[in-house]
C-alpha cells in the first residue's frame with residue numbers, strides 16, 4: 472500500500488472512499504459537516520433516521536453520494552468528544568481500516584485531521600493509520616488451495632490541516648507502514664506449520680533478508696560449527712530431531728562499524744513436542760508458534776532495514792525442533808553450555824532456555840549495548856498475564872523502564888516481574904552447575920533467572936511472549952507481537 476498526504480477541501484477530493492468521523496449522538500466532525508453540505512445533507516439525514524449514532528468504532532458506508540467526486544463515504548463513530556484519547560483513537564482507526572479492506576475501493580482518503588486526541592498528536596495518528604492499514608490487510612492463505620481475495624486498496628491519502636508539519640507526518644506514515652509490515656512478517660512466519668517452517672526455512676529467511684538488503688549480512692551457524700563453539704546446551708534440544716538446528720546471525724549496519732550494536736535474540740523452536748518429557752496431546756498443534764520470538768526478530772529486522780535506523784543491530788535466532796527419539800536428550804542428562812556452565816536437564820520441555828543460553832553467550836562477542844531476548848518461554852506467563860501483556864524481566868532497571876515505556880507507547884504493552892536473588896536457588900542441582908527447571912512455582916521468574924546466569928556482565932532484558940504471541944480458539948493465529956515494542960525501542964536509541 473502507498474501512503475501520502477493530501478491537502479485541500481474535502482468536498483473536492485476525488486477518491487474511491489473518503490473517511491470522516493461522527494461523534495456520539497450524531498454530532499458531525501468538521502470534515503463530515505463539509506461533506507454533508509456538499510452532498511445534499513446525506514449524512515445528517517442518516518443520523519436523523521437513527522441508523523448511525525457515532526458510537527465508538529461504529530462504521531457505515533454511503534455509496535454513490537452526489538455533489539462530490541468521492542465514490543463512497545465511510546462514516547466512523549468516535550464516541551464522545553471529551554473521551555477521545557489514544558485508546559479510543561486506535562479503535563477508530565482499526566474500525567475504519569477493517570471496513571476499508573472489505574471494499575473494492577482502490578484508493579481512500581482519510582479525513583480525520585480535526586479529531587483532537589488528548590494524549591497524542593497528528594504524527595501519532597498518521598503512524599497508526601498506516602500501521603493499522605497494513606495490520607488489517609493481512610490474511611493467511613499460504614497453505615490453502617483457495618487464496619483469499621486480494622485487497623483492493625492500493626493508495627491511502629491522509630488529509631492534512633493547514634500548517635501541519637508535512638515532513639513529520641510523511642515520516643510517521645512511513646514508520647507506521649514499516650512497523651505494520653514487520654508485524655505481518657512475524658504473523659506469517661508464526662502461522663506457517665512446523666513441517667514448512669523448520670530451522671532451515673528460518674535460516675533461508677535470514678539469507679534472503681541479506682540478499683535483498685546491502686545493510687544486512689547474515690551468517691548461519693551449522694550444528695558442526697555450534698559444536699566447535701561448545702554449544703552443548705542448544706544442541707541437546709535438536710538432538711532428537713531429524714531437522715538440523717541453526718543459529719541465524721543477522722547484522723544490520725546503519726551506523727559506523729565501530730558503533731556497538733543492540734542485540735535482539737529470539738527463541739526459534741519450530742515445533743515443541745516437549746521432547747522425552749512429552750507434552751499432552753491437547754492443543755499441541757499450537758507449539759508450532761514456539762518460534763514466535765524468532766518471528767518477531769525477523770519482523771523487527773525487516774522494519775529497521777526499511778526505516779534505515781541510524782544504529783547497528785544484531786538479530787540472532789536460535790532455531791531448533793524439540794522432538795523425542797532414540798537420540799533425544801533424556802531427563803537427568805547433563806550438558807555443557809558455551810559459557811562452560813554445566814546444566815542438568817530435568818525436563819526436556821524446558822528447552823527454550825537451553826537454546827537461548829548459548830545464543831546469549833554467543834552475542835557477547837559483539838559487546839552489545841543491550842541484549843533483549845524474546846521467547847514463548849513459559850506456560851506460567853500465560854497463567855499470569857493471559858494474552859494482554861508480555862512478561863518482562865531484566866537485570867537493569869533503566870532498560871526495564873525504557874522497555875515498559877516503549878511497550879505502552881507502541882500499544883504493545885509489557886509488565887515487569889521481579890528477579891530477586893532468592894528465586895535463583897530454585898535452580899539448584901546436585902549434579903550440575905544449575906538445573907533447567909525451578910519447580911512449579913514462579914515459573915516465568917525462574918526461567919528468566921536461568922537466562923540471567925548467561926548474561927552476567929551485560930545489560931539484558933527478557934520478554935516472555937508465551938501469552939501475547941498468538942491467539943487460540945476461533946481466531947487462532949500469530950499476533951506479530953512484540954515487533955512494535957522492539958522497533959519503538961530501537962527507534963529511541965542512538966549510535
Ligand code: BES
Nearest residue numbers: 818820821822847848849850851908937
Ligand atoms: N513453549 C513452552 C511454553 C509455552 C507453553 C508457551 C504453553 C505457550 C503455551 C515451553 O517450552 C515449555 O514447555 N515450558 C514449560 C517449562 C516447564 C517444563 C518448566 C512450561 O511452561 O510448562
Ligand code: MN
Nearest residue numbers: 743820821822
Ligand atoms: Mn517446551
Ligand code: ZN
Nearest residue numbers: 740743761823
Ligand atoms: Zn517451548
